[in-house]
Amino acid sequence: MTEALSDTFTVRFFARLREELGVEEMTLKAEPGLTTGRVLEQLASRGGPWSQLKNGQPVMIAVNQAMAKEATAVNAGDELAFFPPVTGG
Amino acid sequence: MTEALSDTFTVRFFARLREELGVEEMTLKAEPGLTTGRVLEQLASRGGPWSQLKNGQPVMIAVNQAMAKEATAVNAGDELAFFPPVTGG
Amino acid sequence: MLVMSWRFFRRSQGADVISIQADDFDPNAEYQALRQSGPDTGAIATFTGLVRISGDHSGVTGLFLEHYPGMTEAVIQQLIDQASERWNILTARVIHRIGPLPLGDQIVFVGIASRHRGDAFAACEFIMDALKTSAPFWKKEINQEGEHWVEQKTSDLERSESW
């Protein structure tokens, strides 16, 4: 069953998280009242390397390419990203 | 009468002071107990543009090319310099 | 007075440059561009970061830089905007490289042209400090023993928060 594009949002992973989860990008179904923190909880409940999203090293959150918090709302069409603290420069 | 070189010290003036006094360098006779402040007083007593050395804008003092104060001793062979606050950079 | 203030803070943001690139950059070309910020340009401060041999581990032979395309540029633009609100900037140029970078290579350039040195220094250092904790770049360090992701340093967080 294919989900309608308009019902979904994208999640991207970078750097160490991308490598340890083995996923670069995924598409998930949006639900009313969803927050980035809830998405993290749902993903962490998959177990294995995913548990680190709630119980591991700090995870930074972006929504639509702007820094966000766990309380930030997630809507259909959004681009979420989870990544380790940044280390450029 | 020529002063013996070993009895004298040099005074140099820079920038606005050099221009307003009309003197770049002068040789003066050393005396026991002389200080840069006393030299300034003696020169200021000449009157005219020289009075500014005591009653004018701030004057910076160097002895042997190092910053000095009015209490700094002056000895034969020394190179004194009087100049306005510096403005390089 | 109002006109003076307006003139004082006016700047041509069109001359600002943000570039995320795999290729090396030429700091001299950046400096020469910064010099073209008009006749009131009195101060140019630049910073260049290089791959150094002592990183998190010793004997670093190179880095690999990953970034979040799109978001990186947006964050750096925000940092330049924040700097422009706090200091008098004529032109800002920021370049950050991505991909594999051998020991000694240039990683990042931040250059600020301003009327006065205080603004140029502050804006340049602020952008560098803030970039290190808020722009989505990640550094993988490579040495003889292998490779590992660099951890964010508490000192970097403190520097960034001190602004």
Added chain:
Amino acid sequence: MLVMSWRFFRRSQGADVISIQADDFDPNAEYQALRQSGPDTGAIATFTGLVRISGDHSGVTGLFLEHYPGMTEAVIQQLIDQASERWNILTARVIHRIGPLPLGDQIVFVGIASRHRGDAFAACEFIMDALKTSAPFWKKEINQEGEHWVEQKTSDLERSESW
């Protein structure tokens, strides 16, 4: 630990440069020299000061820079030594021009190579700030109405004393 500390603070002062010159300088040649500060060079901060149109008076067309030969070099060396005691510097290069300088010309260059950006920024800004209040240079400003000696600014004194 002692050996580590010694290595950490060791630097080849032979690579330091102080130059007082009438001729223009090439900031890129200075930058390239700073890059040759060894494999632990991680940060290069530079500052260049330019003749700007708005000085003490408006419509500046040029400057004339006078200095105290000998003392100038000695004071700048002391500033580099002071900076080296406070921050970890690999190489310092300071150039200051003298004589007539038209609008837009380069006046002064301070460049610092260091392991870390905090040291490079601080040493560079400290040397510039201290140079402006302690190195014997005097600036005569020239505009359409004539020429006048520039007065030292209270803000420069305050900046210098803040270190």
